[in-house]
Amino acid sequence: MRIRTESDGDIAAIGRVVTEALRLLAQSTGTEAGIVERLRAEGGMIFSLVAEEDGQIIGSLVASPARVGQQDGWGLIGPLAVSPARHRQGIGSALMAEALRRLRGSCRGAALVGDPGYYHRFGFRTFPGLGVTGCPPEVVLALPFTDIVPRGELIHHPAFGLNQQE
Numbered sequence: 001m002r003i004r005t006e007s008d009g010d011i012a013a014i015g016r017v018v019t020e021a022l023r024l025l026a027q028s029t030g031t032e033a034g035i036v037e038r039l040r041a042e043g044g045m046i047f048s049l050v051a052e053e054d055g056q057i058i059g060s061l062v063a064s065p066a067r068v069g070q071q072d073g074w075g076l077i078g079p080l081a082v083s084p085a086r087h088r089q090g091i092g093s094a095l096m097a098e099a100l101r102r103l104r105g106s107c108r109g110a111a112l113v114g115d116p117g118y119y120h121r122f123g124f125r126t127f128p129g130l131g132v133t134g135c136p137p138e139v140v141l142a143l144p145f146t147d148i149v150p151r152g153e154l155i156h157h158p159a160f161g162l163n164q165q166e
């Protein structure tokens with residue numbers, strides 16, 4: 001299994017993996033593959049990683065630029081998706097490790113909206129006052145790379161369609 005940057009030939013397979021994996025989540029909106037497409041079309045990707053094995057795409061992780069309050073320079077991770085048949089084999093962890101390695105070189109921290117039971121293991125945690133309007137605060141997580149404290153609304157790229165206040 002290899003983690004690498006997406007190439008044009010991966011795009012359809014990424015859409016399939018994202019749709020199949022996110023379908024398992026109760027809170028899935030079914031729009032996640034569309035978000036990936038819009039991020040790509042709008043130049044909203046810091047990077048898009050794939051996990052590839054024997055020529056098959058079995059995982060995908062996208063990072064996009066985000067702000068916390070007025071502070072830019074955050075890297076938002078998501079969607080993260082692994083083919084359901086390949087869950088719990090370390091693929092999500094490998095994608096995350098590479099994403100954090102890359103973001104450390106260019107961002108003040110990483111942030112995401114997701115299950116704390118999964119993301120705590122990578123060092124993500126909640127912070128007082130960090131949130132996304134309409135989301136329970138316990139699922140809005142950050143991993144600062146320095147001693148900065150993220151506080152305020154985690155503002156996603158417009159491709160997420162959250163209509164957040166600028």
Ligand SMILES: CC(C)(COP(=O)(O)OP(=O)(O)OC[C@H]1O[C@@H](n2cnc3c(N)ncnc32)[C@H](O)[C@@H]1OP(=O)(O)O)[C@@H](O)C(=O)NCCC(=O)NCCS
Nearest residue numbers: 021022080081082087088089090091092093114115117118
């Ligand atoms: C969540 C997801 C990306 C994890 O990928 P994965 O390749 O299965 O994860 P890993 O094999 O790297 O798992 C690492 C650890 O997390 C645990 N884990 C995996 N999925 C978990 C989950 N949903 N909740 C809690 N723990 C989880 C594994 O048991 C493993 O623990 P261990 O090291 O103690 O054995 C994958 O299950 C997935 O695509 N799920 C559907 C989509 C989704 O939930 N995406 C995230 C949106 S917030």
